[in-house]
Amino acid sequence: MFQYESTLKSDAFGKIEKGMFITNDASIPAIRRVYTRNLWITPLARLLARNEKRALARLMPLKSPYFPTLLEVARHSHVRSFIQGDSMHRANERLTPEFFKSSRQLLLTLKRAGVVNNDLAKEANWIITPESTPSVTDFQLAFCFKNRVSQWFLTLCYEDLRHLLKHKRKYHSVTAKEKKVLASKSWISVVWMKTGKRVYHFVTRRLLGWSERQGPEERDI
Numbered sequence: 001m002f003q004y005e006s007t008l009k010s011d012a013f014g015k016i017e018k019g020m021f022i023t024n025d026a027s028i029p030a031i032r033r034v035y036t037r038n039l040w041i042t043p044l045a046r047l048l049a050r051n052e053k054r055a056l057a058r059l060m061p062l063k064s065p066y067f068p069t070l071l072e073v074a075r076h077s078h079v080r081s082f083i084q085g086d087s088m089h090r091a092n093e094r095l096t097p098e099f100f101k102s103s104r105q106l107l108l109t110l111k112r113a114g115v116v117n118n119d120l121a122k123e124a125n126w127i128i129t130p131e132s133t134p135s136v137t138d139f140q141l142a143f144c145f146k147n148r149v150s151q152w153f154l155t156l157c158y159e160d161l162r163h164l165l166k167h168k169r170k171y172h173s174v175t176a177k178e179k180k181v182l183a184s185k186s187w188i189s190v191v192w193m194k195t196g197k198r199v200y201h202f203v204t205r206r207l208l209g210w211s212e213r214q215g216p217e218e219r220d221i
Contacts, residue, residue: 002032002072002079012036013045021071021079029082030071031137037076048140053078055115055142062113065129066106068137083135088123088167094132100168103134107160114145116156120163155186162186 001022009016014036021030033052036045056070063069072079088095103126110117118141119125127135145153162185165178174182 002030003027004032012038012041013048018082021081028071029084030079031068031082032077032079034077049078051142052139054144055117055139056080058113058115058144059110062109064109065133066109066135068135080137083127083129083137085127085129085135088126088128091128092171094128095167095171096132097172099128099132099134100164100172103164103168104161106134106136107157107164110160111148111157114148114153115139116143116145116153117160118142118156120160121166123167126167155188158186159188 002017003020003022004017005019006017007015008018008031015034017032017034019030019032021028033049035049036042038045053070053073056068059067060070068080068083070078070080085091117125117136117139119138120136125136125138127137129135143153143156147153158181162181165174165182168174168178169182
């Protein structure tokens, strides 16, 4: 059972609430995503929620500290565990080479599970825990694949890696191999920059009023 404490975010897609998830054995800090009832936006909001639930369910058996645990699924909401931390752009002094090395391991864990996040270009979507380890908590744009050797899956994994290396390049030097990855854009990246990114910015910035540096739990309207 989710015990409400506060609302972290409220926008056109619904609400993000913080509280405690109560079980017979423990009380767990948790986040509840409540879906909008707006008839025009509901289909998209539920699609994003479905993406997140599928990804978290796929990752649950790993019991990885990199990702939250899916705790409860209801008709109009789902609950996941809360991971304490700061967004990347708010913790610059803790962005050590070891952090980025651990972040590569995080991406490898996703790849082995057949999951791509698809939303790691924003620093706000990378969480740094009090232990200075990485975490990713927003999976609304994530895809899950059964075929982990398909070209589509591997290309999306490559893009997740490129986004991480862009962040690393901002704070640290990159290796020659990493420079090669950064210089080699996939066809998905090229198409996105010419078409999809403009639509995304129009929806998120003009219609929803989101800032590029706001994290998934900070965008208040």
